[in-house]
Amino acid sequence: MRLVREDETGRREARIVELEAYGGPEDLASHARFGSTTRNRVMAGPPGIAYVYLVYGMYDCLNVVTEPDGRPSAVLIRAVEPLVGIERMRADRLTVDRRRRAARTGPGAAAAKRRLDATPDHRLATGPGLVAAAFGVDTAWTGIDLCDPGGPLRLERDPAAPLDTVSPERIAVGPRVGVAYAGEDWAGRPWRFSIAGHRSVSRPNPGSG
DNA sequence: ACAACGATCAACT
DNA sequence: GTTGATCGTTGTC
Numbered sequence: 001m002r003l004v005r006e007d008e009t010g011r012r013e014a015r016i017v018e019l020e021a022y023g024g025p026e027d028l029a030s031h032a033r034f035g036s037t038t039r040n041r042v043m044a045g046p047p048g049i050a051y052v053y054l055v056y057g058m059y060d061c062l063n064v065v066t067e068p069d070g071r072p073s074a075v076l077i078r079a080v081e082p083l084v085g086i087e088r089m090r091a092d093r094l095t096v097d098r099r100r101r102a103a104r105t106g107p108g109a110a111a112a113k114r115r116l117d118a119t120p121d122h123r124l125a126t127g128p129g130l131v132a133a134a135f136g137v138d139t140a141w142t143g144i145d146l147c148d149p150g151g152p153l154r155l156e157r158d159p160a161a162p163l164d165t166v167s168p169e170r171i172a173v174g175p176r177v178g179v180a181y182a183g184e185d186w187a188g189r190p191w192r193f194s195i196a197g198h199r200s201v202s203r204p205n206p207g208s209g
Numbered sequence: 210a211c212a213a214c215g216a217t218c219a220a221c222t
Numbered sequence: 223g224t225t226g227a228t229c230g231t232t233g234t235c
Contacts, residue, residue, distance in 0.1 A: 030216085031216080034232070034233095037232080038231080039230080053216085053230090053231090054230060054231090055215060055216060055217055056214090056215060056217050056218085056228070056229085057215085057230070058227070058228055058229080059217050063216085076216060078216090097218095097219095115219085127217070128216070128217075129217050130217090130218080176216070177216070177217090179216060181215080182216095
């Protein structure tokens, strides 16, 4: 599927190339393990809704609620390949990089700009925090319907390809990133999926089976 | 009320 | 391979 943001200022579009699945209360790596809370309450609602949260006090992460109403679950979008509106993605990336260096002016901001200028288009959104940054999405977007064809942020089917275009052997499968705290059982589950060898994937993913 | 901790990223060595 | 930045959420007192 493609991630699209469209409003009066323009259109951004990118191919989703990497994601992770997070299950119900029994999944010790999922925010659903806390039960329903103020932050995660949309996880237990109907599917197709955006769940955006802040990690490490710095980065926003965009999730799509998946299973039916009443079963808390979501898929984290970890990386996308920019296709349309790339300059706007760069502009919003810089805003976020600057927030990270909020206390600094001059050298810090200039260095961030130089790094971004040196980043090729296909590496603009190679990580969940970078996906949200490139699309200008933050926690205020939680709850919006990603399946509304007229919505400002939405999922669209690739116009040139049906859903099952990526054959199973082209999908790399591996453990989810950054969830060691969940214990071996849950951290070890192969619930991270990416397009094998795709240059916009956040980092190498073992086991392309 | 308060302390601890992340579904990260980039700059270090 | 290691570490700092930075703050809302969660669990404890």
